[in-house]
Amino acid sequence: MTHSSWAYLSNYLIYSAMAVYTLAFFSHAYETAWAVRAPQSEEMPGTLLTKTFDFTRTEKMARIATAFMILGFLLLFAGVVARGISAGRAPWGNMYEFSITGALAFCGAYLGALRKYDLRWLGLIVSIAVLLTLGTAITVLYRPSAPLVPALKSTWLVIHVSAAIMSGGVFLLANVIAAAYLYLDSMESRGERTAWAKRLPSLEVLDQLSYRLVAFVFPLWTFAVIAGAIWAEHAWGRYWGWDPKETWAFITWVAYAAYLHARVTVGWRGRKAAWLCLLAGSTFLFNYVYVNVWGTGKHTYSGL
Amino acid sequence: MSNDKDISELGLTSSLRFMWRQLTSMRTALSLLLILGVASIPGSLIPQRPQNPMKVSDYFKSDPTLALWMDRLSLFDVYGSPWFSAIYILLFISLIGCVLPRTFEHFKASRALPPITPKHLEKMEFFSTWQGTGTEFDAAQSFFRKRHFRVRENEGTLSAEKGYLRETGNLLFHLALILVLIGVSLGALFGMKGEAIVNVGERFTNTPTTYDSLTYGKLFSDSSLPPFTLTMTNFKAEYDPLTNAPKDYSLWVDAISQPGDAPVKHLIKVNSPLSFGSTNVYLQANGYSPIVTVRDKAGAVVFQGPVPFLPQDGNLTSAGAIKVPDSTPQLGFVASFLPTASRDKIRGGISSFPEALDPALLLSAWTGDLGLDRGVPQSVYRIDTSKMARIGLKTLKLGETYSFAQGSITFDGFVPWVNLQIVRDPGKLFALFGAILAILGLLASLFTRRRRIWIRVSGDGLVEVAGLAKNGAPGLEIEMAAFVDELKKVNQ
Ligand code: HEM
Numbered sequence: 001m002t003h004s005s006w007a008y009l010s011n012y013l014i015y016s017a018m019a020v021y022t023l024a025f026f027s028h029a030y031e032t033a034w035a036v037r038a039p040q041s042e043e044m045p046g047t048l049l050t051k052t053f054d055f056t057r058t059e060k061m062a063r064i065a066t067a068f069m070i071l072g073f074l075l076l077f078a079g080v081v082a083r084g085i086s087a088g089r090a091p092w093g094n095m096y097e098f099s100i101t102g103a104l105a106f107c108g109a110y111l112g113a114l115r116k117y118d119l120r121w122l123g124l125i126v127s128i129a130v131l132l133t134l135g136t137a138i139t140v141l142y143r144p145s146a147p148l149v150p151a152l153k154s155t156w157l158v159i160h161v162s163a164a165i166m167s168g169g170v171f172l173l174a175n176v177i178a179a180a181y182l183y184l185d186s187m188e189s190r191g192e193r194t195a196w197a198k199r200l201p202s203l204e205v206l207d208q209l210s211y212r213l214v215a216f217v218f219p220l221w222t223f224a225v226i227a228g229a230i231w232a233e234h235a236w237g238r239y240w241g242w243d244p245k246e247t248w249a250f251i252t253w254v255a256y257a258a259y260l261h262a263r264v265t266v267g268w269r270g271r272k273a274a275w276l277c278l279l280a281g282s283t284f285l286f287n288y289v290y291v292n293v294w295g296t297g298k299h300t301y302s303g304l
Numbered sequence: 305m306s307n308d309k310d311i312s313e314l315g316l317t318s319s320l321r322f323m324w325r326q327l328t329s330m331r332t333a334l335s336l337l338l339i340l341g342v343a344s345i346p347g348s349l350i351p352q353r354p355q356n357p358m359k360v361s362d363y364f365k366s367d368p369t370l371a372l373w374m375d376r377l378s379l380f381d382v383y384g385s386p387w388f389s390a391i392y393i394l395l396f397i398s399l400i401g402c403v404l405p406r407t408f409e410h411f412k413a414s415r416a417l418p419p420i421t422p423k424h425l426e427k428m429e430f431f432s433t434w435q436g437t438g439t440e441f442d443a444a445q446s447f448f449r450k451r452h453f454r455v456r457e458n459e460g461t462l463s464a465e466k467g468y469l470r471e472t473g474n475l476l477f478h479l480a481l482i483l484v485l486i487g488v489s490l491g492a493l494f495g496m497k498g499e500a501i502v503n504v505g506e507r508f509t510n511t512p513t514t515y516d517s518l519t520y521g522k523l524f525s526d527s528s529l530p531p532f533t534l535t536m537t538n539f540k541a542e543y544d545p546l547t548n549a550p551k552d553y554s555l556w557v558d559a560i561s562q563p564g565d566a567p568v569k570h571l572i573k574v575n576s577p578l579s580f581g582s583t584n585v586y587l588q589a590n591g592y593s594p595i596v597t598v599r600d601k602a603g604a605v606v607f608q609g610p611v612p613f614l615p616q617d618g619n620l621t622s623a624g625a626i627k628v629p630d631s632t633p634q635l636g637f638v639a640s641f642l643p644t645a646s647r648d649k650i651r652g653g654i655s656s657f658p659e660a661l662d663p664a665l666l667l668s669a670w671t672g673d674l675g676l677d678r679g680v681p682q683s684v685y686r687i688d689t690s691k692m693a694r695i696g697l698k699t700l701k702l703g704e705t706y707s708f709a710q711g712s713i714t715f716d717g718f719v720p721w722v723n724l725q726i727v728r729d730p731g732k733l734f735a736l737f738g739a740i741l742a743i744l745g746l747l748a749s750l751f752t753r754r755r756r757i758w759i760r761v762s763g764d765g766l767v768e769v770a771g772l773a774k775n776g777a778p779g780l781e782i783e784m785a786a787f788v789d790e791l792k793k794v795n796q
Contacts, residue, residue, distance in 0.1 A: 147544055147551045150574040208778075219746045226739040234575050237497070237586040237727040239735065240488070242383040243355070247348040254341035260750075261334055264775050291348075 006086030007145040011138075013079030014100060017072050018134050024068035025127040031061040032124065032196060062120050069123060072130070073107045080104055086145040092161040093148045095292050099137035101161075102288075103130045105169025109213075113173060117209060121200050125176055156231035163224035167217045168284060171256075174213035175281035178274040181206040185271055207270055210277055211263055218256055225249050248287035255280035327394070328401030336395040343391055347382030350374070354381060396485050403478040410471055417456035418465035421758045428758070428770035430784040436767035440791045444759045447790050453757070461760040466753075467774070473748025480745055483738030490731025494528070496520035497728075503593050503610045503721045504536045510726070528728065530580040533560045535567070539720045541590060543658050548619060550658070555587050555722055582730045589723035591615045591622055594641045594665050595716045598628050606631040606711070612721045613641045614685050619655040625687045626713075627674055634674045635710060636687040640666040641718065645699075653699065663702060665715045669695040755780050757787060767791065 001009075080101055084091035091097045110126045113119055148157075185203060187193055193200075200206075228249065233239040240246060259276045262268040268276070326332060351359035360380045363371040378385030425431055444462055448455045453464035498518035502508045510532050512518055538556040543549065553574055558567035561580060570578050577584040593610035600606050606628055613624030626637040644657035645664035653666050672692030675682070682688065698706040700715040754774040761767050769788060773780040 144547070146547050146549060150550055150553050153552070153573075154575040156575075212778075215750050219743055219750060222743055222746060226736075226743065229739070230736065231575075233732060234577065235586075237577065237584060237588070237725045238729070239732055241355070242344070242347055242352070244348040247344050250344060251341045254337055258334065258338055258341075265330070 003086050003088065003145070006082050010079050010082035010086055010145070013075050013082055014134060014138060017075035017079055018131060018138075020068055020072040020075055021127050021131050021134070024065050024072055025124065025131065027061055027065035027068055028120075028123040028127060031058040031065055031120075034058050034061065062123075065123055066114070066120060069107065069127065070111060072127075073104070073111060076100065076104045076107065076130075076134075083145060087147060089148050089153075090158045090161070092157060092165075093146070093152060094141075094143050096137050096141040096143050098161075098165065098288075098292075099133055099141055101165050102168055103133040103137070105165045106130060106133075106172050107169075108166075109169040109173040113209070113213070117201070117205075122176065122180070129172075129176075151235050154231060154234060156227060156234065160224060160227040160231050163220055163227060167221040167224055168288070170213050170217040171221070171281050171284050174210040174217075175278055177206055177210040177213070178277040178281075181210065181274045182271065182278075185274075203270065207273065210274065214256060214259060214277065214280075218260060221253065221256065225253060245287060245291045248283060248291060252280060252283045252287060255283050324401065327398050330402055333395065333398040333402050336391060336398055340388075340391050340395060343388055344382070346379055350379050350382075352381060352383070354384070392485070396482070399478060399482055399485075403475060403482065407475050407479065410475055414468070418454055418463045418756060420456065420458050421461035421463040421760060425758055425760060425768045425770040428772060430771040430781065431768070432770075432784075432788060433766060433768045434792075436761060436765045436791075438761075438765055440759070440767045441761045443791050443793075444787075447787060448757075460762065461758065463756065463758050465756045467755060470749050470752040470754045470774075473745045473750075473752060475745070477742050477745030477749060480738045480741035483741065484735050485738075487731040487733070487735030487738055490734060491521075491729040492731075493521040493523045495727070495729045495731070496524050496529070498726050499588065500724050500726070501612050501721050502534075502536055502724060503612065504539045504719045507533060507535045508724060509533045515726075524728075530561070530583050531563060532580050533563075534558070534578075534585065534724075536722060537569075539590065539722055541658070541720070548657060553587060553590060582732070583726065583728040586725040586727065587722055588725040589615075591620060591721055591723075592641050592643060592660065592663075592718050593721045594624075594639070594663075594718045596626060596637075596665075597714045597716055598626070598631070598635060598711060599714075600631050600711045601709075606635075610719050610721075612684075613639070617654070618658065619644070620658040621655040624685050625683075627676070627684075627687065629674055629676050631711065633671050633710065634692075636670040636672075636674050636689070636692060637713065638668045638670065638687050638689070642666065660718060663718060665700045667698045667700065667706060667713065669698070669706070669708060669713070671695055671710050753779060755783070757784070759791075 080091050080097075083097060083100070087093065092101060107126065107130050110119065110122065180200065181203060184193065184197060184200060184206070187197060188203070201209075228246070229239040232241070232243075232246070255276070259273065259280050262276060263273055351363070353360050360371075363374070363380075374380060378387065382388055422428065426433070441460075441462070444464075445455065448462065448464045451466065453466045454468070456463045496518065497520070498515040500508055500515050508514060510529050512526055512529070535558040536555065537558055538554075540552075540554045542551040542553075544551050555572040557570050557572060557578070559570050559578065560567050572578050572585065572587045574587055577586045579585075591613060592615075593612045595610045596608070597605060598607040607626070607630065611624055611626050613622035615622050620643050622641040622643075624639055624641065626639060628635040628637075640653060642653055642655040642664045643660040644655050644662050646654060646656040648654045653664070670687065670689050670692040672689075675688045675691060695708045695710065700706055700713075702715060702717065705712050705714040756772045756774075757769070758771070759767065759769045769784070769791070771780050771784045771787075
């Protein structure tokens with residue numbers, strides 16, 4: 001196969017992944033919507049009693065939705081690999097490629113966490129987020145497959161970028177869960193959970209889960225920053241120069257260190273911790289969007 | 305606060321001690337870290353002089369008063385500013401004051417046994433009790449031994465603890481941060497950084513005067529410049545024909561490390577510098593130097609040689625100035641070099657590809673006073689034409705000559721130039737080593753679970769067990785279940 005046919009294959013796979021994520025989205029929507037039970041009142045036939053949800057009824061659909069998520073992940077994975085083959089290098093040369101790999105990492109983090117926790121209630125949000133990311137990537141950020149600029153030609157590209165993107169995927173998942181925590185928390189403070197939300201885990205479980213995800217990737221993120229510094233030393237002649245990208249990586253690192261400390265040593269739990277988690281995660285997103293698109297500095301490889 | 309007793313009542317030493325304790329408390333260290341994080345934000349949003357002097361001068365042009373105030377607050381050089389330095393120096397002191405005593409304590413406690421079993425186990429988590437058969441105590445001891453718990457025996461009770469590695473890892477992490485800071489400071493004090501533009505074919509000698517720009521730390525001395533000489537023998541740039549983006553740069557040099565040594569051939573690339581001890585030579589940028597010969601009216605050569613031009617865009621449309629102070633009257637040429645000449649409706653003559661496929665030199669010739677003797681330093685890429693008169697415009701292809709009343713200029717050819725960045729950082733290995741230790745420490749402290757398990761067997765055979773998970777470490781319920789199972793299994 002020629003390079004351009006690999007590039008076509010890659011685009012084709014990304015489009016297929018999008019189609020499959022759309023199916024996953026609709027299966028998750030169906031799974032939630034068709035679980036609604038609205039029994040009729042016995043005294044006054046025709047009037048509906050309060051809604052309840054019975055997720056055992058849609059268990060089969062939930063499984064189908066997860067199967068779509070897995071299939072989408074595999075297609076996306078193949079799409080990223082084909083992109084790499086077409087360019088003859090690791091597929092991390094511009095923002096289009098960072099974004100499709102980031103979507104892959106996010107979905108991977110979800111599927112990984114799904115093995116230990118029943119997170120299928122998150123499937124709807126995960127599939128929307130992946131669809132939006134891929135949609136933006138393929139329309140706004142798309143660049144033809146091309147060789148790397150000299151500064152990116154290094155084994156450190158593989159080490160640094162893969163660590164950073166994987167950390168990003170898990171940070172974002174932790175963020176989504178922290179947001180779910182805040183949403184449920186405000187719902188519970190107004191009274192009982194609405195019917196569909198009864199399916200979601202308790203607040204404590206959500207709180208613990210977002211903490212575990214952060215604690216799990218924080219060392220990886222530290223490693224990504226250090227690998228970046230080593231690479232900067234090779235490519236630019238200094239390991240730290242307060243380039244905007246570096247500065248925001250440091251800020252993200254400080255924010256998550258603060259989060260871990262607040263939990264472990266000061267004993268923050270619940271709402272305050274969730275807000276801190278969201279804040280830290282948004283510094284990560286800011287770094288990705290702002291520095292790649294509007295930022296200056298040495299670190300702008302978005303190709304935009 | 306309980307320390308609110310008027311501080312002035314305390315003597316000088318005790319108030320100093322009070323301040324020291326405040327400074328080295330963990331809360332202060334963490335606040336300082338957070339402040340450092342927040343303080344680093346403005347520098348990423350406002351252009352910084354060391355990285356982007358042009359944008360800073362744009363600020364001064366568009367709003368001088370605001371820019372002046374921003375400059376007074378060091379907002380154009382945040383990371384070199386007194387207030388930024390103050391934060392990290394305080395953080396440094398705070399970390400040392402906080403972590404060193406803890407390390408000694410941890411070291412002393414490293415052989416210590418867990419605390420005695422509490423009296424009321426029923427108040428602890430994972431409590432369970434049953435009538436035993438008398439074998440439980442030994443079974444518990446072997447359970448703990450197998451799992452490498454530290455065990456303390458006291459009056460029919462065992463108190464077992466595991467997970468000391470957590471504090472070890474935690475201290476290692478914080479000590480490693482100090483090592484990173486030491487590495488950074490060594491680099492800042494003893495390091496140097498300089499740049500030089502060198503035409504291919506020419507030689508670079510590592511002495512302070514050959515640099516175009518050179519900055520060094522407070523404790524750096526000229527004698528730490530290794531005495532090497534580099535001759536740029538060849539430079540090759542490859543570009544992608546579709547996107548015009550660069551694909552690869554290679555610079556071949558003949559390096560002489562010590563005067564008198566034989567030259568050694570080396571290849572320098574963007575991601576692989578050439579090293580002399582802790583000094584590295586990087587290939588940072590490249591461009592073109594057109595070679596010209598300028599003659600006076602009589603035909604005598606008044607200037608000859610390559611002149612480095614500065615790239616203006618990705619296709620290496622390059623701008624520069626050729627100054628001829630030795631002719632009378634003086635001559636000056638404001639010029640553009642186009643490696644692959646083409647025309648653009650708006651911008652006029654530009655280059656359409658970075659490789660020199662069809663080079664052209666666009667000249668605007670001037671005569672008069674170049675203003676070089678006025679003592680004001682001038683950019684070598686620009687000409688101050690305020691005291692000069694224009695002679696005319698001309699586009700030259702390779703080998704062509706432009707003749708005018710005062711003389712002539714010939715476009716003989718071109719050579720590439722490379723921008724070498726030369727950096728000495730004697731602290732970087734400390735920083736790297738510190739960073740690696742920091743990760744190891746983090747892994748140990750984040751993934752070690754610290755927990756205690758107790759068992760008491762009373763005279764009448766009643767067995768009581770309980771556990772405690774420190775920092776809410778997960779998974780103790782599983783371990784406790786295994787423990788109880790093991791004890792009961794022996795019974796049957
Ligand atoms: C005075 C200085 C400091 C002290 C005494 C200190 C102490 C601690 C303690 C007690 C823990 C919790 C360990 C445990 O009990 O499990 C911890 C964890 C941690 N510290 Fe610090 N700290 C200090 C400063 C810092 C600074 C400046 C940073 C960041 C640069 C930092 C980053 C961390 C991180 C990331 C953790 C992991 C959280 C965890 O254990 O879950 N600390 N530190």
